[in-house]
Amino acid sequence: MNINIDLxxxxxxxxxIVTREQLLNEMLRVKLTHKELQLNSNIEIGKEKLFQLMKKTTEDELGFxxxxxxxxxxIYESLKEIDLIDFTLYIYKNDRMGTIISQSYLTTYIRGRVQKVSPKKMLITEAEKHLSGLKQFIKDFERSQCTLTTQSKQMYLLLKLAFGDYRNIKIVFETIYSxxxxxxxxxxxxxxxxFGCKPENIGRKFITRDSDGIAMENMLEHLEENGTLDIIVPAKITFAGxxxxxxxxxxxxxxxxxxxFILPEGTFKPTTAIKTYLFTITKVPQDKIEIGTLKLGKETxxxxxxKQIKTKEFLSHEDWRVELLLSDDDENIQKFKNSNLEKVKLKDVAEVFRGKSILKKDTTIGNISVVNxxxxxxxxxxxxxxxxxxxxxxxxxKRYELINNDVLLSCRGTAIKSAVFKAQDKxxxxxxxxxxxxxxxxVLGEYIKIFFESPIGIAIIKSFQRGTTIMNINHSDIMEMELxxxxxxxxxxxxxxxxxxKCIYKTNISEAENRWVSIKNNIYKQLI
Structure with a gap:
């Protein structure tokens, strides 16, 4: 807790002045005014002159x-000595509105990776997302030319105030989605x-329409011949069709x-809980590709x-589901990959769709039943x-109506569930x-269901996970599943x-349970 910031x-x-945008705006106003005042430190200034200096210095950029x-x-007296970055991190902590500002341990980890590359010229996009640890990052690479981008006017002013005086830093006000x-x-x-936005006015055609795919394609085009891109993207990049x-x-x-590398669960909470991966891509040919999982240590x-796999083997896979590649030692995965059975995409042998969105307030005594x-x-x-x-x-x-032999698969929650629907009189x-x-x-519905609940089926379904603890599976991804x-x-x-x-198993279980209850009750009666 920072008492000065709270005051x-x-x-x-x-x-x-209560919203994050308003709070940051007024902090920037104070810092711009303070900077102008320091440039004219020989002038004595009272309240009115300070107010007029602020209006002259900031209102074109920040409004009235x-x-x-x-x-x-x-406000000026309260904020002038508070660090701009500390203040920004404080007001954006626990932000659930989609503004990702990553934790310092991620920046520390990336800093270690950059030290191995020793770049002469580097780029950090949307640099405000890395404010926690960015000062130390820039200090460690003061001999490298570093470009910081942002598409936020406020963050551009913030970065200019925080790093504009560094000779090796260039700050650019541009979007990376064009x-x-x-x-x-x-x-x-x-x-x-x-993650997952569809930017407008992108100016040219990219392979995908989503922000993460656009950024990946765009940044690759800015690599030198020996350059390296580290980019964090959601799970769908690895398997979506x-x-x-x-x-x-x-x-x-x-x-x-x-x-x-798969990033640890909760890396970007509370903003998002989706599963994310750190990709390292280069123009330099690679004999082997390293895949794995990361965990959170003390400060990084x-x-x-x-594990390492040969590039040739990696490229033989249609997608990049790391979970399956990491599971190569699992006997069931190996057998499935090497079996002579014909395999087909689920979309080629079945229609796949998601059920109807129904809010709790919509449920009532009605004429249509809902399977949840x-x-x-x-x-x-x-x-x-x-x-x-x-x-x-x-x-x-009508489009959501279930018919006999439809297979149902849970796509939310904490457990994978599947069942076959049998027609009812409603x-x-x-x-x-x-x-x-x-x-x-x-193909028969019960056959699909049996595969879904098999060890290999469960492993494949899990590999389509977009979420972490809470399951989140997209029906368009399941369509690509091999059967x-x-x-x-x-x-x-x-x-x-x-x-x-199964019938014999359930009968035996039922008989055993009844026998157990009967024996217990007989023993209990002997105690009276």
């Missing part, structure tokens, strides 16, 4: 000051792009993946587990006590927490054997 914030709150002269003087830094190349680039598949092909055809990240994750128990659907909704126009929910739909797989003629395919007759035989043995 200054209280003064700002008293004059209705939202209070009177005395208020500004109070053409930028024209003709500039760098020995080293570090980028933590915005369509445009992301094209992006992976673009990278492997023109660049070289050097390493992929540490390698928890790593809680209704899936031990691989079966409990059709009792389902939520219901009221909808007079059935056409609005209209039932799936909720948005459930993915529906509707088999075509060449071993056998003839229909063989599927029927497997299903028949599975169901018969």
């Amino acid at each position: 200054a914030l209280n003064k700002l709150y008293q004059i209705q 000051f939202p209070a009177d002269r005395d208020d500004f003087v109070d 053409d930028c830094l024209i003709s500039e190349k760098f020995d080293y680039i570090y980028s933590l792009p915005t 369509m445009d992301y598949k094209k992006l992976r092909s673009f990278i492997t055809n023109n660049y070289n993946v050097k390493s992929i 990240f540490l390698v928890e587990y790593k 994750i809680s209704n899936i128990e031990d691989g079966e659907i409990n059709y009792l006590n389902m939520d219901t909704i009221e909808e007079q126009e059935e056409r609005k929910i 209209l039932i739909i799936a909720s948005a927490n459930v993915i529906v797989i509707r088999p075509k003629e060449e 071993p395919i056998v003839k229909l007759q063989k599927q029927k035989e497997m299903i028949k054997s599975y169901n018969e043995e």
Whole structure:
């Protein structure tokens, strides 16, 4: 807790300056005024002259000051000695609104990686995301030319105030989601792009439309021949189809993946809990690729587990799901990869869609039942006590209506659940927490479900995870899942054997439980 910052914030709150943007704006106003005053330190200045100096110095950049002269003087005296970066980090801590400012241990880890590269010219994009530890980072590389970018006007002013006097620092007000830094190349680039946004007015066509994919493609084009890019991206980069598949092909055809590490759970909480990866990409050919997981040490990240695989083997995979590559020693994974069984994409043998989004307030006593994750128990659907909704126009929910032999797969929550739907005498739909797989003629729903709950099936489903502790699986990703395919007759035989043995198992369990209850009760009676 910083008492001086808290006292200054209280003064700002008293004059209705409360949002992070407003607070930072007034801190910048104070620092710009203070800097101008220091340049004219030989002039004696009173309250009125200070107020006029502020207006002259800052209002073109920051707009009109939202209070009177005395208020500004109070704020000025409270903030002038407080470090600008410390203040910014303080007001952005615990921000849940999407502004990622990474923890110092991430910057410390990256600093160690840069020391091995020793770049002459480097780039840190959206540098405000690395304010925690950025001072030390810049100090350690004072012999390197370093460009810092930002697309925020406020952050541009902040970076100019904090680092504008450094001879080796260049600060650029540009977005990385369009053409930028024209003709500039760098020995080293570090980028933590915005995840999953679709920028507008990007000015040119990129392979993907998402911010993370655009940033990755864009930054690669700014690498020197021996340059290195460290970029943090969400899990979907490694396995998503369509445009992301094209992006992976673009990278492997023109660049070289050097390493992929899974970042620890919670690295960017509370802003986001999605699973993230640190990619290192270079133009230099690589015989081997390093993959692994990182964990949080005392003040930096540490390698928890790593392995090297030959580049040729890495490129033989259609996607870059590190979890499966790290699981090569698992007997089931190896058998699946090396088996002679024909494998097909789920999208080629089934229709895949997500259920309907239903808010809790929408549930009522109605004519349509809803299957949620809680209704899936031990691989079966409990059709009792389902939520219901009221909808007079059935056409609005017809696309979500479940039909016989649909396979349901949970896509949220903490556990992977699957079951096969059996037609009921009422209209039932799936909720948005459930993915529906509707088999075509060449595959049976129960066969798909058996594969989903097998050790290899669970491992593959987990590899499509976009979240960390809380599961988050996208139906478009599951469409890319490979399924071993056998003839229909063989599927029927497997299903028949599975169901018969499951029935025997449940009967034996039930009999054992009844016997156990009976024996306990008899013993208890002897104690009376």
